[in-house]
Structures are given as C-alpha cells and as structure tokens.
Amino acid sequence: MKRVLHIITGLETGGAEHQLLLLVRHLPVHCEVAVLCDAGSVAEAIRAEGVRVHQLDMRGNRDLTALPRLVRLIRRGRYDVVHTHLFRACVFGRLAAWLARTPRIVATEHSLGDNLLEGRKAGLAVQMLYLASERLGAMTIAVSPTVYRRLAAWRVNPRRLAMIPNAIDEQRFGFRPDRRAAVRGRLKIAEDDYVVGIVGRLAAGKRVDLAIEAFAGTRCGTLLIVGDGPERERLQALAGRHGLNGRVMFTGDVADVPSMLDAMDVLVSTSAEETFNLAVLEGAASGLPVLYYACPALEDLPAEMCSGTEKITDDPAEIARALERRRARGQVRLPVPPAAGHYGVPRQVSGLLEIYGAAPAAEPALPSSSNTTKNV
CATH class of the missing domain: 3.40.50.2000 (Glycogen Phosphorylase B;)
Incomplete structure (x- = not known):
C-alpha cells in the first residue's frame, strides 16, 4: 500500500x-x-x-x-x-x-x-x-x-x-431532523426561529460584514456564523453596533458542519473571490436554499444542475430583500441539486x-x- x-x-x-x-x-x-x-x-x-x-x-x-x-x-x-x-x-x-x-x-x-x-x-x-x-x-x-x-x-x-x-460526501450532508433538533436545543434556538447561516473562515475576503448588515435589515430570527478567524472580534463589534446581540451567534471552529447546516434555514455566502466555495455546495447538499456571491463550483456547471441556489449582489439592501423572500416561503428543505452528485x-x-x-x-x-x- x-x-x-x-x-x-x-x-x-x-x-x-x-x-x-x-x-x-x-x-x-x-x-x-x-x-x-x-x-x-x-x-x-x-x-x-x-x-x-x-x-x-x-x-x-x-x-x-x-x-x-x-x-x-x-x-x-x-x-x-x-x-x-x-x-x-x-x-x-x-x-x-x-x-x-x-x-x-x-x-x-x-x-x-x-x-x-x-x-x-x-x-x-x-x-x-x-x-x-x-x-x-x-x-x-x-x-x-x-x-x-x-x-x-x-x-x-x-x-x-x-x-x-x-x-462532497452527499451522505454526510443529507438533512437529518434529529441533528437539527439537537443543535437547536444546544444553542437554545426555537423550533420556529428562521435561521440564516454562514459557514467559513472569518477573514476579510469572506466579507461576512455584508451578511451582518443585510441580516440587520430583515425580520429573520437568528444569524448563525460557523467558523473562526482574525475578523471575529470586529464582526462581533459590528453586530453589537447594529443592535443584534442575542440574534447573532458565533459558534467558533466546528468540525461537525453537517449538523450545523441542518439547524439553518438558508445559507448565505458573501465571499468576493472564491476558487470553489465548498460551503455553498455543502449547503445545497443539505437541502438548504443558498444565496451566494461567488461560487465557481456552481458557475462552472449548467444552470439546470444548480436548482435551489441564487446568485446575489454585494448590496446589503438587496441581500436583505433576498433573505426576506426566502423567509416568506417558510422553513422548507429543497431537493438536493444535481451539482452535489456531480462532485x-x-x-x-x-x-x-x-x-x-x-x-x-x-x-x-x-x-x-x-x-x-x-x-x-
């Protein structure tokens, strides 16, 4: 061997x-x-x-x-x-x-x-x-x-x-209601709370600040930020300035990403320059609606393979409107798009x-x- x-x-x-x-x-x-x-x-x-x-x-x-x-x-x-x-x-x-x-x-x-x-x-x-x-x-x-x-x-x-x-290991990211309930229970998130999620390193290029500003303009319940990095303190301060303390949760570094995705209702990626954007693909494999700014993994494929995903701008007001449209549809899980199987x-x-x-x-x-x- x-x-x-x-x-x-x-x-x-x-x-x-x-x-x-x-x-x-x-x-x-x-x-x-x-x-x-x-x-x-x-x-x-x-x-x-x-x-x-x-x-x-x-x-x-x-x-x-x-x-x-x-x-x-x-x-x-x-x-x-x-x-x-x-x-x-x-x-x-x-x-x-x-x-x-x-x-x-x-x-x-x-x-x-x-x-x-x-x-x-x-x-x-x-x-x-x-x-x-x-x-x-x-x-x-x-x-x-x-x-x-x-x-x-x-x-x-x-x-x-x-x-x-x-x-991507599709089986690991398939949606499981038991994991959703366990994570929400541990984090004290109500069952009917509409949760916006972010997964990734908290670095400047990921532009998580845009997502926080957009979230501040919505009636979504919780912003769940999974990951850690040099921008964490600045982002926590930004959430505080928007009066979002208690509505924005920073989990830090987490190995069990599939369970965190199960707890979310929509995934957002505002990263400006990506080479693949695995987090977006993993979110789609979990059945989440996904809003993304840059994702070569999807952009290199035909549109019909990327159902349930939506490309967004970097305008916080427009991102907020996209989040509100998703929230209005309720807590729905979508069919896994063909893109997940392709990878x-x-x-x-x-x-x-x-x-x-x-x-x-x-x-x-x-x-x-x-x-x-x-x-x-």
Missing part, C-alpha cells in the same frame, strides 16, 4: 482543511498528515479517523527551522507521495520533499483567485516563489476549471497541471490515485488516540 504524507498550512475550519479530512477518510492508501501551524478542530477530526497528525509548530512564514524538521520527518516516513495543500505548505513541503528525494511530489491548489492567493494579494514576488516551488513537483492539481485557467495564466506548465474538482467522492479519489501512481496526466478538457507527533 502506498504511503502518502499530506502537508497543509493549518487545520482550522476551512474548505481546504475539510477536503483533506475527506481525503483521509476515503483514499485507499496509508495517509499521514503534517500541519505547519495551527492544529484546530479539523486536526482532531483527522485523528479520530486513526490518522497520525505531525505538528511542526512553525512560528511564521520565515521560520526556516521548520524545513529541516520536515525533511527529517519525510525521510523517516519513507513516503511514496508527498501531497501539499495551501501556499506555505506548498513552498516548504515541495522543497522538503525534493530534498528528501520523495518519488512523487504533488500539490493541490485550493485558493488562487484572480488577484489573491488565500485572501492575500498575489504580487510578482509571490508568483515567482510559487512558480519556483511548483517546478520541484510532478503535478499541480486545480480544484475547478476556474483555478485551472488561473494557474495556466500564471504560466504553470500545462504538462504539470491536472483538474480534479473538490468533492462525488469516487471521481476525486480515482483521479488522485492515477496521479499518485502514474506519469503526469495529459492536459484535461475543461467541463461547460491522539496519534500526534509534535516538533519533529
């Missing part, structure tokens, strides 16, 4: 982090995970799967002491494949794997926007560092046709590019296994126990 080491920057709640959790659950290979920085709730969920998580405790982008520790970890593990996720992990992980002479080095690009990389401006220096590290690997995987086109525009060699979409796990797993064991793939056609090791 192949031995695969996944290297990721952090393991708090986020799309890339939850994709890694999905991979270690379903890939028929021996997986271990190395996390450079924060090991949050997703790390605990990965450990619960019986997968070892190695913590590097990296202190920042310029903490070069992490590199020799990572090289030693890779050499000791005798991995067949090193698979990196997110920018810092790709730069350090590819170099460490190359120094350790790993047979196959691959990366997944989760978060490349038109002008941003993981929410930060991607200037010339960042692009040059990205491209230099990319040449150390065998393959870079784009999570959507949108990301594939952006990587090509950055002049990544097409012979080292593949497109394997993010995946099934088997497709992702088979694509990755081919890359793990094969020569570089041809350019794809674009579709219309604590198990923890510290300080290695």
Whole structure:
C-alpha cells in the first residue's frame, strides 16, 4: 500500500482543511498528515479517523527551522507521495520533499483567485516563489476549471497541471431532523426561529460584514456564523453596533458542519473571490436554499444542475430583500441539486490515485488516540 504524507498550512475550519479530512477518510492508501501551524478542530477530526497528525509548530512564514524538521520527518516516513495543500505548505513541503528525494511530489491548489492567493494579494514576488516551488513537483492539481485557467495564466506548465474538482460526501450532508433538533436545543434556538447561516473562515475576503448588515435589515430570527478567524472580534463589534446581540451567534471552529447546516434555514455566502466555495455546495447538499456571491463550483456547471441556489449582489439592501423572500416561503428543505452528485467522492479519489501512481496526466478538457507527533 502506498504511503502518502499530506502537508497543509493549518487545520482550522476551512474548505481546504475539510477536503483533506475527506481525503483521509476515503483514499485507499496509508495517509499521514503534517500541519505547519495551527492544529484546530479539523486536526482532531483527522485523528479520530486513526490518522497520525505531525505538528511542526512553525512560528511564521520565515521560520526556516521548520524545513529541516520536515525533511527529517519525510525521510523517516519513507513516503511514496508527498501531497501539499495551501501556499506555505506548498513552498516548504515541495522543497522538503525534493530534498528528501520523495518519488512523487504533488500539490493541490485550493485558493488562487484572480488577484489573491488565500485572501492575500498575489504580487510578482509571490508568483515567482510559487512558480519556483511548483517546478520541484510532478503535478499541480486545480480544484475547478476556474483555478485551472488561473494557474495556466500564471504560466504553470500545462504538462504539470491536472483538474480534479473538490468533492462532497452527499451522505454526510443529507438533512437529518434529529441533528437539527439537537443543535437547536444546544444553542437554545426555537423550533420556529428562521435561521440564516454562514459557514467559513472569518477573514476579510469572506466579507461576512455584508451578511451582518443585510441580516440587520430583515425580520429573520437568528444569524448563525460557523467558523473562526482574525475578523471575529470586529464582526462581533459590528453586530453589537447594529443592535443584534442575542440574534447573532458565533459558534467558533466546528468540525461537525453537517449538523450545523441542518439547524439553518438558508445559507448565505458573501465571499468576493472564491476558487470553489465548498460551503455553498455543502449547503445545497443539505437541502438548504443558498444565496451566494461567488461560487465557481456552481458557475462552472449548467444552470439546470444548480436548482435551489441564487446568485446575489454585494448590496446589503438587496441581500436583505433576498433573505426576506426566502423567509416568506417558510422553513422548507429543497431537493438536493444535481451539482452535489456531480462532485462525488469516487471521481476525486480515482483521479488522485492515477496521479499518485502514474506519469503526469495529459492536459484535461475543461467541463461547460491522539496519534500526534509534535516538533519533529
């Protein structure tokens, strides 16, 4: 059985982090995970799967002491494949794997926007560092046709590019009334309370402030914000200024996203620049009506596959009106749109296994126990 080491920057709640959790659950290979920085709730969920998580405790982008520790970890593990996720992990992980002479080095690009990389401006220096590290690997995987086109525009060699979409485990996200009742009971949300939900990292690029301002202009009962990040205190203060204390709930970092979605009545995503937007797809798989500003996962598909979803502007007043229209329809669960099935796990797993064991793939056609090791 192949031995695969996944290297990721952090393991708090986020799309890339939850994709890694999905991979270690379903890939028929021996997986271990190395996390450079924060090991949050997703790390605990990965450990619960019986997968070892190695913590590097990296202190920042310029903490070069992490590199020799990572090289030693890779050499000791005798991995067949090193698979990196997110920018810092790709730069350090590819170099460490190359120094350790790993047979196959691959990366997944989760978060490349038109002008941003993981929410930060991607200037010339960042692009040059990205491209230099990319040449150390065998393959870079784009999570959507949108990301594939952006990587090509950055002049990544097409012979080292593949497109394997993010995946969703539909069975985990299917609506369950018992989970809805349990979560609402724990959070003291009334059964008939109309709940607007947000799922994701609380960072500036997600523009959660727009959703809070929009919610303030509605008669919806509760705004449930699932996730954590550097913007949390500012967003809590904003909710207070709008007089929403008691109506806006911040849950923090939560591993069990399906249960939180079950407690909601509509999902909103105001994020400006997305590469896939897994949260929107997961909401749709839960049968939620979904309002979104940017979601390549849906925008790359025909409209008839995306029933129950609605594209919105970034005007809080217009978002408020869209929320009121949804509230007027009551607490309804919708049929799961075909888009959720399109992004099934088997497709992702088979694509990755081919890359793990094969020569570089041809350019794809674009579709219309604590198990923890510290300080290695």
